[in-house]
Amino acid sequence: MLEIRDLHVSYGSIRAVQGVSMAAVPGRVSLVLGANGAGKTTTLKAVMGLLPLSEGHVIVDGEDLTRKPTARIVARGVSLVPEGRRVFAELTIEENLLMGGYTTPKKSRTRLLGEVFDMFPVLQERRSGAAGLLSGGEQQMLAFGRALMSEPKYMLMDEPSMGLAPAIVERVLLTARTIADRGIGVLMVEQNADAGLRVADDVVTVSAGEVVFSGSVEEAKAEKAILRAFLGETALAE
Template sequence: MLQIADLHVRYATAEAVRGVDLTATPGRVTLVLGANGAGKTSTLRAAAGLVPAHRGTVVLDGNDVTGHPPHAVVRAGMVLVPEGRRVFAPLTVEENLVLGGYTVPKARSRELMERVFALFPILRERRRGPAGLLSGGEQQMLAFGRALMAQPRVVLLDEPSMGLAPAMVASVLGAVREMADSGLAVLLVEQNAEAGLAVADEVVAMARGEVVFRGAADLARSHASVLRVFLGEAALANKL
């Protein structure tokens, strides 16, 4: 379980995140919505140890990991799949997965790889080929699989559907749902509100670095506040 409390993130004098509280629980997808610049990615990066928290706490299964370096956060059981996938293009699919499992013993790494292949059969078919030749959706699945090789209990996902063809979006976000159903706690930042809501259990909306809405996904699907934050006032008038 991940608990983020009163998180503040600053870049020089600009405060990107202001007093954010978030929770991700096992078996559930918490969706974070908001316009560009709302502070969503900064929240994930601070939780993962990639940027410092000016104030607040990040607690993972009862252990305070605030300010820990990224490798320590991974070892503690939380991984971030960043925006843009960032696979190692010249390396094979299998080599990318091996790198993701660098924290686990080799025998366990092989077991985890088989689980990844069971979740993403296309990766088994492409295991000997370079990651750079995969399609965008396949690269996103590889990024998911590489994260799962670290045996996380909490997975942070930053815009996994960005740049994907519409036909691939449902497949990728379906994999997000499967990860949660396997028992992982998933914190999902997603610009595609409709697709994200289809797999979410809880929804948090951010604006100007603050949480302005939180509730069950069923409520959010029909709640004007989420659309107002995500689409803006002008689009809201046309949407409702």
């Protein structure tokens, strides 16, 4: 299990994250909800060693990786699918994927590349083409594939449906579900709460850098305040 324990992150005098605790569990999707500025992305970046922690711990399968270099965190089985996909537009699809496997032994990369192509056939069909020519949805699949190239046990996903057409959102989030069903623990920040709840097992809601709810999807749906805050009044009629 990936455990985030009492995490605190500050930007100068501003406390962006205050005592956040949550977890990614193998085979489950944990959905992280919260308004813009709630500290969700900051939490994911801090877990990956991309931002310094003021307090708290990041524990992966019993090993304390707090304040360890990002490369070591990735090597221990944690990968990040960043907000906005962040593909290398001028590199080919295959080159993008191989960038994701930089911590993976060379003998494993061919196997992992084949597994990613099996999961996303469109990437194989266009493997020699520039990543910047892919559609938004295809670029998101590439971002998923790149993260899978490190053979992670846990994947952090930051707003995977951002900027995508409604028809593509469901496909992207179902892919997150498929990844979890392969035994990977998924911790997913997602603004589209309605769609996210359809694929999630657990829910964490964050407000002003603090966790205000943590429980199963069923428990979240039973909490009218949670539904009102993140899905709107129409959810209360369901």
